Amino acid sequence: MLYRSLGILLLGAGSTLWSSFASAQESMHGMMMPMMRAETIKAPLLPHGAVLQEIAKLANQSKQPNLFKADVTAAPTETEFVAGKKTTVWAYNGSVPGSLIEVNEGDTVEIRFINKLSQPTTIHWHGLPIPPEQDGNPMDPVLPGTEHSYRFTLPEGSAGTYWYHPHPHEYTAEQVYKGLAAPFIVRAKDDPLKNIPERNLMISDLKLNSDATIANNDGNDWMNGREGQFVLVNGQYQPVVEVKGTERWRIWNATSARYLNLSLGGRKFTLVGTDGGLLEKPVRDLQVLLLAPAERAEIIVDATGQEGNASLVAEPYNRGKMGHVAAEKSINIAAVSLLAGQSIAIPDTLRKIDDLGEAKATKKMVFSEAMSMANGQHSMLFLINGKSFDMHRVDFTSRIHETELWEITNKSDMDHPFHIHGTQFQVVETELNGIRTPAPYKAWKDTVNARPGETVRIKIRQDFPGLRMLHCHILEHEVQGMMAIQLVE
Template structure:
């Protein structure tokens, strides 16, 4: 199937190339994807301005202590994004986003996936430290009409903000943009921020045709990654968030490719957590924070001295898109009313994060792009170490429980967010234009942006044997080859 995509996408980077590419494509017939670009699709009008609703929680069917047990059904469903028009989505338990799974460190999780989609699927438990055979790898598909039980235990120290989404070979991008994604929270037994009211904001985007249907990917989507006309929060378009006093926000970037350079219009906030949980110390007085696709953060928003009506914005960020694309612009994601209320102090120390220690081995991963004229067709490939993904090839071999130093090098023309399955890593430093910059704080991460021309160095350790996926989390790039396999033994 991938060869079919590569044979018709024919993506080009330079403007001259892109123009000739478009002309060539206009003469082709029988294309399986619409040729219309995102900016040419007339967007319908979505209702907006309603109070932000919480993501519904998945009910625990177990009566046994420390066991979370439930069914998750992936199936087509209907929702109403546009007033009076039904949109067919693919959803977990009929919801977009899917239901929140909330558990504690030490709990065992048992989820039965029921696949009622017309395609194979899996559930990837993004960021969770669990065995590979339970992590929804693309080599473990659940076929249409079939079921699979995932079962894993979450270790002490794994409290954090995670999510779950499909990861079937060659189908991931479509299944996510049709609606399959949901939040997952692991709570600490001793949480220093437990007294601060929480709010969850799962940010996704939506691309619709004029009649309210989910639009297919166009050529720009495949080249740059899909960005819809509408940015949603918890499945709502431009909702209203009221903050009384102090709140703890968990924010997910659950988009396929959109970079979220978040701001509160000049108001200040405090970073307290990243993908794998709390930082050691709060990072105060921030006004912007970049969240690449698949990253998560925890921030503290305090209305004291900042009262008034503002917005949650995605400020312009140039990630190096190619082809004929519109200029980056500020996106108003949600209205935020900051209201006077109790101000809750943030502790100066949140937890201790031990350094992963001396690296016993080194690995190098290089992101790049390549154009091909195979069979007289222009094609663009997204590569790791010069190779396109092969399901049957092992690209890296690592030793169990051994700390490694990885260099993630981006020789491509655009930013790429690096993600590894099954563990959390520590960013050591970045290097760009010969300048090395140490990481500003120690944190647990499973996804990190690598800017074009940049090297990111990380310390990483895998604690389960088996096969792990490493890839760009722009889902279209992952599908077009920017993924590799690590064997841990």
Template sequence: MLRRTFFAQTLSLALASFFTRQTFAQHAAHSAHAAHPMPEMAGMPEMGSTVMGQPTGAGLAPMDALPVGAPLPALRTLANTSREPGVFRATLVAHPVPHQWLAGAPTLVWQYDPQTQHPAPGSTEPAIGPLIDVREGDTVEIRFINHLPQPSTIHWHGLPVPPDQDGNPADPVAPGASRLYRFTLPRGSAGTYWYHPHPHMMTAEQVFRGLAGPFIVRAADDPLQGWPERHLFFTDLKLAQDGTIAPNETLDWMNGREGQFVLLNGAHQPRIEVVEDERWRVWNGCNARYLKLTLGANQRFSQVGTDGGLLAQPRDGLTELLLAPGERAELIVPVGSVAHQGSLSAAAYDRGKMALSHGSLPPDPARVLAQVHFAAPAGSPAAAGVRRPLPAQLRRVPALGTPVAQKTVVFTEAMEMDALPMQHDAPGATPMTAHAALPRGMKFMINGAVFDPSQVMLTSRRDEVEQWSLENRTDMDHPFHLHGTQFQVLARELNGINTPEPFLAWRDTVNLQSGETVRIATLQSMTGERMFHCHILEHEDLGMMATLKVI
């Protein structure tokens, strides 16, 4: 059902029961936290959530509240405490940490750190989890300690890990508890991944408060391993005037949350200095923001990788690349022979965001994400116009083969306008808290149903190639994400036109435009239960998720 075909009846009893069960579970978790406060939270300012109190500011911080032009911060790297060859061992603690974005108004973010101590006052460390940098064949052991007021998990987004190690919502870690995640990375798994929480109905809040981090798996035979590498991790920040993280409002739940600031490695419009051709790994870690990346019409770049690693051949001569929420890419950015000032920007992209009263909201205008200065040192080959040669062949990407089974996944949504918490589009009106009472009147569904943790929607057989038909019968874009494997996009159909995918690539996330059908080939190699869902995290929390059982 399209969202503009409003229905008058109330939400189904199943959906009401769904919300009631989760509210009861959250209440119990919050009560336990109140009875046993964590020492590290004493003396900190209150957060804008239902646990710690709502923001006290009258509205959002202005667009010019954050400084611009500071050097791009380097991501932290998680240290390996193991002395065993081929074993990566570390600890990640999820905990509240004060961060200074607004002068005199510290912001309490939720962050992954290797310890519970807070950064030193004035620390410039980005509010992003540390980079986990490992190699194919490594065994990874991460001890996760939850010092949040909510249950949480760590989901290893895109990585081929066993189902019971993937941080699925059925396996939460309670506040104050810990668990060990352990998995071995097989040959062929090299790529650009990330990690984030996945507790149902709390994922969106935990990510927008700061819980996310990059994960790289490297191959011994990487043809680009000699290239200088730059890491660009995008996140979204919705900041109140008093420095607190603003809670979700109705439009945030309806469209997915977009803040007034897009941060790059935790900084607002930082400065990037490019002095030679570089390999960029780019992550879209935003809840819902689409990033149509461009360096300008005259600054071309090459795409060499997707979610699951390198392409077979580079895609040269690009000026734009769309990254949906959750997607990653690897790029080759040339410095050129003439020094010039440019910018990394997000071009305007219309994803069909809803308005509360009628119709759709206009697309967001283009915005600068970083200032980029291109200048090769005098006397260098690049300054003389000599480009570093890019291999014509990066790796083999064989087709998965003939599917032996077919599956259909249909995204739908429905709005009961009379039940929505407010009936106008004024920003800042009637703010909804993030998880005390999820909004009524919205249904985001897969195959006609909202997520039920007790139900398996689809069943697959291990090691069988399947073709999935992903259909978006809504009026807005939705990014599809499948756990446990990488898949290959075969073709796209829109407005009656079927277009074969022009190149093979490994992906775990693919965007579905309104009215579009995307056909993918996929194979699951481990038995157990997996999730598949929309990666607009608010939509995932509101039910656009389902369970796949692999037998």
């Protein structure tokens, strides 16, 4: 492709153009982020091998039935990733990841959000079907030293595995990699898997300097998306997970840009849920599962007949990164001990997922990337339909309650995960090199990956009026312009 060819010219080893490109200074929160020179960081090894800890639940202040009420504060705090060294992180209620919010379908949620950061911020309730004005859009910043109240009611059928994180204009990537992210679970009134013990695994990564401070993004981070040296689970490095019998794992990919091609070292597991909750039918005997940034999954791990020591591993996945980057390799995320115990059967049908019906309109959305020499500086442009994000421009207009067919085409040289706010969609098919492949199962999704040259077709419906964001969920790409606005009216 043209961009890949240009990338080889600019980014090849020893290229003087790359030296000039990578030494350009970083602009202050501009929509186009010029590249900084990448520096070699000798980071310390984090303590590892401790038992995986549960993510603490956020306490409900309300005594009223079907009302969850709590305070969430975003503020700098210190933690100790490296023994004897303090790392300043930005955290929700003082912990990384932030506290788990757990509610039921039909509940009303009231969150008083307090911003003690030095930057404006918001809380985006990733994947939840809630009104735009409650969804932490970048048009609704919460300024430093102020607070804001979010209130929404979760409808029947919204049970699933969600999360919350910042979404302020120009600051999202920095605030997330500094630590602002937390899980959110909506429980069903009638859950066919309620008798299976659950485990939450929120996977993030961490990039540290040798003094244990959080490193700034370098040129490769802004171009490819940030990947830290350390992959964490619930804030821990290479913890130990003990599975006795059967467990239901909820897994979050809460990284900025890392693709998690997950395996259990050849052990089999069953996929039972995606972003928006349970599948219609389980997908059995899997040995690998790819989660793009922001995707979630529910899997059943059964130790019966698979006893022994294993590892949760991110297997190599080539997403088309450019520049001076290391070769992809396997990453051990956690040690897993599989022990004999009660084996719990998984039903053949988990729930009914109704098709969204005939599409009344079609939307076409194209991811692309290019190099820029604006103002004499090299920078990357990450575009949707040839345009960089403008917070004052509406890019798509849709009618409320109307099913649409969206064609998401990736004309760039690297993978991009598509995410849209406020609703769950159904993947219809993918098309690559002229070959159409139907979706392998019925599921609700709010994030889907698009490979270079691929078109992903989805059915989607928005049920609240207002402005919705849609973007690449590689956060550095979002910040640099790969985002658009949908008006629902």
